[in-house]
Structure formats: C-alpha cells, structure tokens
Amino acid sequence: MDLLLCPSCQQILWDPVTVRCGHSFCRKCLHGPPPSRCLLCKQRLHIRGPQDLKCNTLLCDLLDKCLDRETKLDRITRDLQDLISQKEYEEAGKLASKGIGLAPEDIILRTLRSQVFVALKQYPEALRDAELICILQPQNPEGHYRKGTVLMHMKEQKEALFHLHQCLLLDSQFFAARREMGQLLEDLGCSVPSTTEDLMEETFRYLKISSMDTTRLVIPMEATYTMSQSDSACTKLHPTTAEERASFMNQPSEVPVKTSSSSNQEHPPDKEEHAVGIGDHKLEEEKLMCCHDSRSSLRDLISPSDVECSLCIRMFLDPVTTPCGHTFCKECLERSMDHRPYCPLCKQSLREYLRLGHYPVTALLQEIMSFIFPLEMTERNQVHQSEIAELSNLVQNVPIFVCTMAFPGIPCPLHVFEPRYRLMMRRCLETGTKSFGMCLYESGKSFADYGCMLEILNLDYLPDGRSLVETVGRRRFRVIKRGQIDGYHSAEVEYLADKVLEGEELQETEQLHDIVYQQLEECFSQSQGSLPSRIFMQHSQPPLKEDNIQASPDGPSWCWWLLSILPLDPTYQLLIMSLTSLKERLLHLKHILSMFLLNQS
Structure with missing residues (x-):
C-alpha cells in the first residue's frame, strides 16, 4: 500500500487530486493555502482555488476498490476531525455523509455529523443522528449528550435536561454534560449544586415537579458504574469515540526481532559469512514473495x-x-x-x-x-x-500534405490548423522522422503524381492549437500508390535522382549550366524598372554557383531557388521538378530567362 500514500501527509490517498505536473495528492493536503510548488518535482502549481482541485475520478475508483472498509472509515474519521477543528463545517458535512453512506451504523461518524449539523444550525438533522445513536447504543452517554445539546438549541429545555441527566447517569465523569446541565438549571431559575450527585438530585426534583416521565430516570448509580466499566473494557477492543479510535489506530505494533546472540547460536563462527549470504538470499526471496502476493491481491481487486x-x-x-x-x-x-x-x-x-x-x-x-x-x-x-515503426516508414507510408509546390533545399513555412494535419505533424515528431511529403492538389487523384519531402526544422504551437511550422525541402519523389491514415493522405513513393552524366555529355551540361547561370546574373544587372528587375526585386543577389553540378541527386540548388521564385504556373513547375535530366531542366530555365531578357516591354 506504500504505492497509494500521499506524498504530503504520508497517509493513504483520499480524494486524490492530480496537479499540473502529473503528481497526485490528497485534496485536503492541497486545500487552504495551497503550496506554491510540487513537493516532488518542485514545479510551480498555480492553484487559484477550489475550482482547480477537481478529484481524479479514475484514481478515486481504483482506491475505492483497493482499500478495505476499515481503512476508508479511519481516513474519513481523521479528516473529519481535522475539518471540524478548522471549522470547515460545509466540507465536514459532505465528508461525514459520505462516510455514513459507507457505514450507516458507525457511531463515531454519527456523533461527528451531529456536531457538524449543530455548527451549521441544522438542528432537525443533528437530532436525527443523536436519536439514532441512542437507539443503536442505549448505554452510550455520548448519544444522550448530543441529543441534549441539540434540544437546548431547539429551546426544548426540559427534554434537553432529561437527556443530559441520562448522560451523567451513564458516566458521572462526563464534565461537558455536567456543565450544560448546570447552565440549563440556572436558566430555569433553579439552584446549581457544586457536586455531581446533588446536581443530579436537583435535576431529578425539577423534572418530577415538571411532570416529566421520571420512570426512565430511576437507574441505580452502582449499576451505572458497573456498566460503564464493562463498556470501557469493551471500548479497548471496539473503540466507539473518535479519540479512542485514533489512539487505537496509532498503537505501535511489536514485531519480534532476532538478536545477534541468537543468530550466532544458529550459525557457527566459521560459517558466519556463508550464513549471512543465506540470510540475504532468504530476505530477498521473502521480498519477492511479498511483492508477488501484493500484486496478486491487487489483481483480484483491479482488472485491466x-x-x-x-x-x-x-x-x-x-x-x-x-x-x-x-x-x-x-x-x-x-x-x-x-x-x-x-x-x-x-x-x-x-x-x-x-x-x-x-x-x-x-x-x-x-x-x-x-x-x-x-x-x-x-x-x-x-x-x-510497432505502430510507430509502421508510421515511420518513409517509403510505403509517407504522410502527404496537399497544399503547394515545394522544392529541394528551399524553405517552406506552413500554417497548420486542420485537425488531420495537426495529427500528422505530431506523428512526424513522435516517430522521429520529422518528415512528410508536399504535393499539389490534382483533380481526380487527390494529389499530384510528384512531390517533395519536407523536413520539420521548428514547430511552434499557438494557444488555440494551431501551429506555425518551419520546413525545408529535401528529396523529390514519385507517387506509386495512394492511401489514407486517420483522415490524412499517405502514399507509397519512389525517390527521384538525376541521371549520372559522364564524358562528353557531362561537359555539354556543364557548359549549359554556366550559360544559364550567366543569364541569371544578367537579370540581376538589368536597369531598374525592367521586367527582370521587377521579378527579382525582392532579392539582392542570386545564390552562389556550385562547382560540382552532380554533388546532389537533385542537381544544383540555385536551379530550385530560381524555379521557386519565378511567376510560373504550378503545373509547369511540377513538370520541371519531375525531370530527372539536369540538361532538360536547364534548357527549360534557359528558355524562361531568355524570354525575360528579350521582352523588356
């Protein structure tokens, strides 16, 4: 049961509340001036009030199944006494009713609830509990005392006096009843004797004169004392008051412990080390057996x-x-x-x-x-x-974001707000791939046959659940098979790579590469107001030219940068991106730049 202890009070959890950091405490331990930090992890709690102290319903159900009836009653009684001492009567009333629902004939809870009802000025309810105590335990002076005090508040002075008299008959040392009886006699204009015997005689005389049913008062004092002694002996075994139950629960248990001398007698000195080893082994076995028994007993109470x-x-x-x-x-x-x-x-x-x-x-x-x-x-x-491994397969189960064109090496900022794509982004981070495919929408197919993988560089969650995602393009792919996963698109893909060039073909492509890059530099050198300068006005200089045009399977990165900023139809951009021939891609770019440089109108 150590698992179920509250970290604060070290008692069995009761009305557990799980705070923001994920640790659980008794609700009472967090009530009142709440702690500013968690006692376990030291994180700030930010508890604003009772509205932030909702009980964990699942833990409440599990505790209800794990704890036996006596443990629950002991904890309720202890907490109830604390609430009464702190004068938190509303909470005390709720807790007492909860305990009585668990044990309707529990005298201690009935007594405490009657006291709470009196504090709340709910006298009829307090009287019902006191009467039930008198019915369940006629020889319990506490019931008559509670009934007498309730009747005093209800201005039923003669009836109150009668029950206080009964209380003193059952226990002549009940000083609270003696005090209340003296106050009542004084209020009624009678003399208040100093001794208990004279006080009871004066009360008997007043009740007889007031035509009360005094036959109930004729109980020999000797019989009363004998009965009280027998009750007190019984109380040691079955405590009937909260104080006695608390002291009974806190009695230390004596556990016999073997002394070193007895240990030496069992094991000869020459085998001392061997004996210690056997003892440790047995102790370890006992711990394992105890753990196994605890697990088995809890499995009998809690099911999967x-x-x-x-x-x-x-x-x-x-x-x-x-x-x-x-x-x-x-x-x-x-x-x-x-x-x-x-x-x-x-x-x-x-x-x-x-x-x-x-x-x-x-x-x-x-x-x-x-x-x-x-x-x-x-x-x-x-x-x-296994589910994560399946989702992290970036060949057969590539998540597809259907939105816009993306290109290798080019940043692609995104604003994610649709539930299906929010789920997709979380899974990309959870699987560790941090990657997904970006494709254009295409009628009749859901998305185009070609796309580009994007890698998540940073993801910022907004307060309403939306997110801003920084991504950059990586590899191109061709879609082989389309599918869906939990509402978002997926695909089986084949990654694209430019054909490897050699010899004369490589030289021709390198020359073409230099020509097209020179055209790009001319566009940046055009006079202000010309068509090229208006197209490239957001950029001061083109990216640097790469020495090795085959260093990347996707070709020179400046080509993709140029394709991303040119005002072209997305379907034409898609056509160029799908090409695996660098020479053909350069020819398309050369044609576009030539048109820009020739047409200055």
Missing part, C-alpha cells in the same frame, strides 16, 4: 478493464489527467482536442489546458499499472512501437 482509456478502449498509454479530473491516453486527448477543446466526457472547456501545450503523464496511475499489470503494459508498449 479498470485502466482502459474511454476513447481508444485500450489500456492507458501515457495517461494524462485533465483539470476536470478525467484521464485519457495522451495521444487520444490530443486528437480529441484537435477537433474541439472540450473534455470528451464532461464537455468542460479545456482551452486553458490547450493553451499551456504541456500534458504531463499521471505518475501514480503509471506506477499502479506497471506494478499490477507489468506483462500487459509491456504488450501495450510493443503494440505502440
């Missing part, structure tokens, strides 16, 4: 279906708890918030949670699953890894 995500209906993977107290797989929650920033279960707004963009794993739930279901967790992770 208790730790399933309500969105994917599989065992939690990286469980995340929302501010409203509901838990989902991290990936499932992100996909849900891609469409609507609301909790999938209670529909509470998660815009603030989305704005933070940080979803830490619920540490306690992860530890519970790893301890109880190690094999199932391993299997769940293996399935996830």
Whole structure:
C-alpha cells in the first residue's frame, strides 16, 4: 500500500487530486493555502482555488476498490476531525455523509455529523443522528449528550435536561454534560449544586415537579458504574469515540526481532559469512514473495478493464489527467482536442489546458499499472512501437500534405490548423522522422503524381492549437500508390535522382549550366524598372554557383531557388521538378530567362 500514500501527509490517498505536473495528492493536503510548488518535482502549481482541485475520478475508483472498509472509515474519521477543528463545517458535512453512506451504523461518524449539523444550525438533522445513536447504543452517554445539546438549541429545555441527566447517569465523569446541565438549571431559575450527585438530585426534583416521565430516570448509580466499566473494557477492543479510535489506530505494533546472540547460536563462527549470504538470499526471496502476493491481491481487486482509456478502449498509454479530473491516453486527448477543446466526457472547456501545450503523464496511475499489470503494459508498449515503426516508414507510408509546390533545399513555412494535419505533424515528431511529403492538389487523384519531402526544422504551437511550422525541402519523389491514415493522405513513393552524366555529355551540361547561370546574373544587372528587375526585386543577389553540378541527386540548388521564385504556373513547375535530366531542366530555365531578357516591354 506504500504505492497509494500521499506524498504530503504520508497517509493513504483520499480524494486524490492530480496537479499540473502529473503528481497526485490528497485534496485536503492541497486545500487552504495551497503550496506554491510540487513537493516532488518542485514545479510551480498555480492553484487559484477550489475550482482547480477537481478529484481524479479514475484514481478515486481504483482506491475505492483497493482499500478495505476499515481503512476508508479511519481516513474519513481523521479528516473529519481535522475539518471540524478548522471549522470547515460545509466540507465536514459532505465528508461525514459520505462516510455514513459507507457505514450507516458507525457511531463515531454519527456523533461527528451531529456536531457538524449543530455548527451549521441544522438542528432537525443533528437530532436525527443523536436519536439514532441512542437507539443503536442505549448505554452510550455520548448519544444522550448530543441529543441534549441539540434540544437546548431547539429551546426544548426540559427534554434537553432529561437527556443530559441520562448522560451523567451513564458516566458521572462526563464534565461537558455536567456543565450544560448546570447552565440549563440556572436558566430555569433553579439552584446549581457544586457536586455531581446533588446536581443530579436537583435535576431529578425539577423534572418530577415538571411532570416529566421520571420512570426512565430511576437507574441505580452502582449499576451505572458497573456498566460503564464493562463498556470501557469493551471500548479497548471496539473503540466507539473518535479519540479512542485514533489512539487505537496509532498503537505501535511489536514485531519480534532476532538478536545477534541468537543468530550466532544458529550459525557457527566459521560459517558466519556463508550464513549471512543465506540470510540475504532468504530476505530477498521473502521480498519477492511479498511483492508477488501484493500484486496478486491487487489483481483480484483491479482488472485491466479498470485502466482502459474511454476513447481508444485500450489500456492507458501515457495517461494524462485533465483539470476536470478525467484521464485519457495522451495521444487520444490530443486528437480529441484537435477537433474541439472540450473534455470528451464532461464537455468542460479545456482551452486553458490547450493553451499551456504541456500534458504531463499521471505518475501514480503509471506506477499502479506497471506494478499490477507489468506483462500487459509491456504488450501495450510493443503494440505502440510497432505502430510507430509502421508510421515511420518513409517509403510505403509517407504522410502527404496537399497544399503547394515545394522544392529541394528551399524553405517552406506552413500554417497548420486542420485537425488531420495537426495529427500528422505530431506523428512526424513522435516517430522521429520529422518528415512528410508536399504535393499539389490534382483533380481526380487527390494529389499530384510528384512531390517533395519536407523536413520539420521548428514547430511552434499557438494557444488555440494551431501551429506555425518551419520546413525545408529535401528529396523529390514519385507517387506509386495512394492511401489514407486517420483522415490524412499517405502514399507509397519512389525517390527521384538525376541521371549520372559522364564524358562528353557531362561537359555539354556543364557548359549549359554556366550559360544559364550567366543569364541569371544578367537579370540581376538589368536597369531598374525592367521586367527582370521587377521579378527579382525582392532579392539582392542570386545564390552562389556550385562547382560540382552532380554533388546532389537533385542537381544544383540555385536551379530550385530560381524555379521557386519565378511567376510560373504550378503545373509547369511540377513538370520541371519531375525531370530527372539536369540538361532538360536547364534548357527549360534557359528558355524562361531568355524570354525575360528579350521582352523588356
């Protein structure tokens, strides 16, 4: 059960609240002046008030199944006493009702709730609890005292006096009842004797004169004391008051420990080292057996279906708890918030949670699953890894962004807002490839037959879930087969590379390369106002010419830069990009630049 202890109070978790960093504490430990930082990871908590202390519903359910009835009652009683001492009667009333729902005949909880109802001035409710105590335990002085104090507040003085008299008959040392009885007699204009016996005689005389049913008061004092002693003996075994239960729970247990002398007698000195080794081995075996027994007992209480995500209906993977107290797989929650920033279960707004963009794993739930279901967790992770491996195959499962033209080595900034592409970007980062394909839209095919791979350099999430993505073009590809993955397009592709040139053909291509680059430099040297200068006015100089035109499988990078800035029809750009002959690509660029230089009008 050490796994279920609160890091703050070191008691069994009760009404667990999972804070922003993913650690869980008792709600009571975070109530009042909340800590500014987490006690475990020291992160800032930013708890604004009770609205930020929603209980983790899943952990509450698991604790309810793991904890036995007595443990729950002890924790409720302890917390209830703390709330009463802090005069937080509203919270105390809710907690007491919760405990009584668990144990309707628990005298301690009935007594404490009656006290809470009196503080809240809910006297009829307080009287019902006190009457039930008197019915369940007629010889318990606490019930008569509670009933007497409630009747005092209800101005039923004679009836209150009667029950306080009964309380002192059952326990002559009940000083609170003696004090209240003296106050009542004084209010009624009677004398207040100094001794308990005289006080009870005066009360009996007043009730007899007031025509009360005094037959109930005729109980010999000797019998009362005998009964009280027997009750106190029984109390040691079955505590009936909160104080006695608390002291009973805190009694230290005595565990016999072997002394060193007995150890020496069992093992001769010459075999001491061997004996220690055997002892360590046995201790290790006992620890393993204890761990196995704990896991088995918890498995009897918790089943794998208790730790399933309500969105994917599989065992939690990286469980995340929302501010409203509901838990989902991290990936499932992100996909849900891609469409609507609301909790999938209670529909509470998660815009603030989305704005933070940080979803830490619920540490306690992860530890519970790893301890109880190690094999199932391993299997769940293996399935996830196989899914990631399939998604990271950049030949058969290339994610396709259908938008615009992209070219090798050329930056391509993107604004992502569609849910399907938000999912695609996250997966590109999760798989580690950081790459996806960019294709033009083409009617009848969904996207064109050729495209360019883009590599993600940086991704900035905006508060509303949109993102700004910095990418740069890498390799060209040809689409072989089209498909879809979770709403976005995918493709099986074949990567393109320019044909390798040799000998005379290489020399001719190098000469053509120099001619076209010279044309590009002429465009930059044209007078201001000419057509070339207006086209290239956003750029001061062209990129540098490369010495080796076959250094890259996609050819010289300046060619792609030129193609990206020229005011050409995208289908014509696509045609040039699909060419695997550098010579043909240079001829197209030469023709375009020649037209610009000749036509100055």
